[in-house]
Amino acid sequence: MAQNxxxxxxxxxxxxxxxxxxxxRGLSDRAITVLFIAPSVLLLLAINIFPLIWTVYLxxxxxxxxxxxxxxxxxxxxxxxxxxxxxxxxGYLQATANFVVWTMLIQVLLGLGLALLINRNFRGAPFWTTxxxxxxxxxxxxxxxxxxxxxxxxxxxxxxxxxxxxxVGPIDMIGSVxxxxxxxxxxxxxxxTPYIMLLCLAGLxxxxxxxxxxxxxxxxNALQTFWYITLPRILPFLMLAVLFRGIExxxxxxxxxxxxSGGPGSTTELAxxxxxxxxxxxxxxxxxxxxxxxxxxxxFGLGNIYVKALNRVKQ
Amino acid sequence: xSVAAYSVGEASPRQKLLAGVLVVAYALVTMIPLVxxxxxxxxxxxxxxxxxxxxxxxxTLEGYVNLFTTRSRQTPEYIESLGPAETWYDAxxxxxxxxxxxxxRFAGRYxxxxxxxxxxxxxxxxxxxxxxxxFSRFKVPLKxxxxxxxxxxxxxxxxxxxxxxxxxxxxxxxSDTHLGMILLYTAVNLSLSVWLLKGFVDEIPREYExxxxxxxxxxxxxxxxxVLPQMRAGIAATAIFCLIFAWNEYAFAxxxxxxxxxxxxxxxxxxxxxxxxxWPAVAAGTTLFLVPVVVFTVLLRKQLLRxxxxxxxRR
Numbered sequence: 001m002a003q004n005x006x007x008x009x010x011x012x013x014x015x016x017x018x019x020x021x022x023x024x025r026g027l028s029d030r031a032i033t034v035l036f037i038a039p040s041v042l043l044l045l046a047i048n049i050f051p052l053i054w055t056v057y058l059x060x061x062x063x064x065x066x067x068x069x070x071x072x073x074x075x076x077x078x079x080x081x082x083x084x085x086x087x088x089x090x091g092y093l094q095a096t097a098n099f100v101v102w103t104m105l106i107q108v109l110l111g112l113g114l115a116l117l118i119n120r121n122f123r124g125a126p127f128w129t130t131x132x133x134x135x136x137x138x139x140x141x142x143x144x145x146x147x148x149x150x151x152x153x154x155x156x157x158x159x160x161x162x163x164x165x166x167x168v169g170p171i172d173m174i175g176s177v178x179x180x181x182x183x184x185x186x187x188x189x190x191x192x193t194p195y196i197m198l199l200c201l202a203g204l205x206x207x208x209x210x211x212x213x214x215x216x217x218x219x220x221n222a223l224q225t226f227w228y229i230t231l232p233r234i235l236p237f238l239m240l241a242v243l244f245r246g247i248e249x250x251x252x253x254x255x256x257x258x259x260x261s262g263g264p265g266s267t268t269e270l271a272x273x274x275x276x277x278x279x280x281x282x283x284x285x286x287x288x289x290x291x292x293x294x295x296x297x298x299x300f301g302l303g304n305i306y307v308k309a310l311n312r313v314k315q
Numbered sequence: 316x317s318v319a320a321y322s323v324g325e326a327s328p329r330q331k332l333l334a335g336v337l338v339v340a341y342a343l344v345t346m347i348p349l350v351x352x353x354x355x356x357x358x359x360x361x362x363x364x365x366x367x368x369x370x371x372x373x374x375t376l377e378g379y380v381n382l383f384t385t386r387s388r389q390t391p392e393y394i395e396s397l398g399p400a401e402t403w404y405d406a407x408x409x410x411x412x413x414x415x416x417x418x419x420r421f422a423g424r425y426x427x428x429x430x431x432x433x434x435x436x437x438x439x440x441x442x443x444x445x446x447x448x449x450f451s452r453f454k455v456p457l458k459x460x461x462x463x464x465x466x467x468x469x470x471x472x473x474x475x476x477x478x479x480x481x482x483x484x485x486x487x488x489x490s491d492t493h494l495g496m497i498l499l500y501t502a503v504n505l506s507l508s509v510w511l512l513k514g515f516v517d518e519i520p521r522e523y524e525x526x527x528x529x530x531x532x533x534x535x536x537x538x539x540x541x542v543l544p545q546m547r548a549g550i551a552a553t554a555i556f557c558l559i560f561a562w563n564e565y566a567f568a569x570x571x572x573x574x575x576x577x578x579x580x581x582x583x584x585x586x587x588x589x590x591x592x593x594w595p596a597v598a599a600g601t602t603l604f605l606v607p608v609v610v611f612t613v614l615l616r617k618q619l620l621r622x623x624x625x626x627x628x629r630r
Binding site for chain 1: 347364450453475570601
């Protein structure tokens with residue numbers, strides 16, 4: 001039996017259900033396991049893992065996808081050397097890091113604040129919560145598109161509303177080197193604050209009443225209650241949200257491409273956007289593959305931490 | 316865990332009122348961009364770029380007509396010579412000295428979104444249901460590693476994955492085909508589908524199947540006749556999440572399709588009118604594209620938390 005288990009997916013027939021099912025007629029548990037899981041794993045191998053290995057291979061070559069006839073030359077780690085030695089690439093990574101840090105910081109504050117308010121359980125809270133959730137389900141690319149309209153400096157409603165409160169004249173959110181990084185942070189915050197909020201709410205609802213009662217008995221003030229009871233309890237949920245959204249924003253592409261397409265200059269040129277430029281506009285496939293591998297490794301590492309957090313939160 | 320779990324006793328009426336006012340204010344601000352886009356869909360092109368932005372305007376269906384048609388500019392004499400307009404949309408277009416020359420590509424792109432969305436959702440949920448059942452009920456060697464592997468495929472940056480997929484699809488003749496996009500979206504959605512559905516299967520007591528097997532069902536029959544019917548709600552929720560993802564996806568669609576199989580998200584931003592983007596038409600397309608998602612979000616609101624955490628957080 002132990003030997004069977006070592007051969008990949010095979011499962012010992014008898015020990016199937018932990019509840020100790022008697023041996024059933026028909027397909028054995030082991031056959032069902034293989035039949036049920038294999039198609040999914042095969043599809044993922046074909047469409048995710050095989051291409052991944054291909055990317056790793058290409059990253060050591062000078063391949064260009066727009067010249068399929070050209071001989072593929074193995075150039076060792078030169079792509080990686082060029083990549084890590086390039087100040088431009090570090091600039092894109094810096095822009096990405098700024099985007100991730102600012103979006104997370106603002107969204108955690110807003111999301112946590114909203115969750116605490118909604119948790120007051122006022123009348124109509126479920127309705128308004130649903131309204132707040134809508135932006136995060138929308139298509140990021142389409143959101144990016146229509147925000148370019150809202151951000152129009154002369155005729156857009158964003159500039160108009162800001163000017164209702166402070167007459168600063170037309171605000172060119174997308175065209176200005178200083179404002180463009182904030183333009184993408186604002187749209188991401190509009191879209192994804194509900195995500196952080198929803199997880200914070202889940203955290204708040206997991207806190208048993210007796211903890212607050214105990215705090216009351218101990219005469220803890222509101223701040224102490226928040227610091228010693230609420231915060232530690234929602235922290236795992238908040239971590240989960242920040243990790244997931246952090247990873248998503250690290251690979252941000254669609255919304256920003258439509259909103260600023262990396263500009264002006266390269267102020268909002270995030271890693272994924274530059275990757276697309278290298279791979280599908282300059283057609284430096286080998287170089288782009290090396291960039292892709294570096295992003296893969298980073299995301300994979302973060303993903304590992306995320307899954308650990310996921311399992312910790314799981315009830 | 317209902318109302319009682321919120322906080323000690325209840326918040327005071329004044330606290331509730333304040334919380335309510337703040338949350339409603341946030342919800343209203345968050346709705347401005349969406350409401351504005353829906354309104355813009357009913358503006359005329361000049362009204363859409365007027366200053367100050369018009370809140371009250373004479374609604375017109377010009378944006379929607381422009382969205383679905385191609386038009387050419389003609390001299391008033393030529394239009395006169397055509398005789399009276401046969402339909403209301405002919406008449407509308409002629410007011411701008413234009414003549415409808417045919418259908419635009421929007422309807423086709425929208426249909427592509429529908430076909431690819433439903434096709435990939437069906438496959439992802441079908442394969443996911445099988446895999447989830449096996450993962451939930453049987454001893455699968457390296458289960459945690461396999462589950463992580465499945466999830467990790469979703470975390471990969473789409474642009475990085477697109478490089479080798481682009482090359483592979485070019486070799487296989489799957490570039491810009493419905494089948495290619497369906498397979499790709501199935502693979503991407505599989506992780507969500509397996510993780511979510513496993514959570515749902517875990518919640519179904521094993522005793523039902525055991526009883527069925529004792530009654531003479533094979534394990535497979537027990538799965539089809541006992542487990543599947545109880546998974547219905549879970550399958551429906553999972554399907555909607557997969558559908559929304561496929562519907563919203565942009566990066567793969569942008570990089571791997573150009574015509575035949577192009578979906579709506581890469582198409583909406585390039586709806587050009589005379590002298591730049593035709594904003595009412597873009598807004599009309601955006602509205603038609605976003606409405607189904609908003610409806611589904613409202614339907615799904617109770618399952619949202621589960622969907623966005625891959626089934627880890629259930630309430």
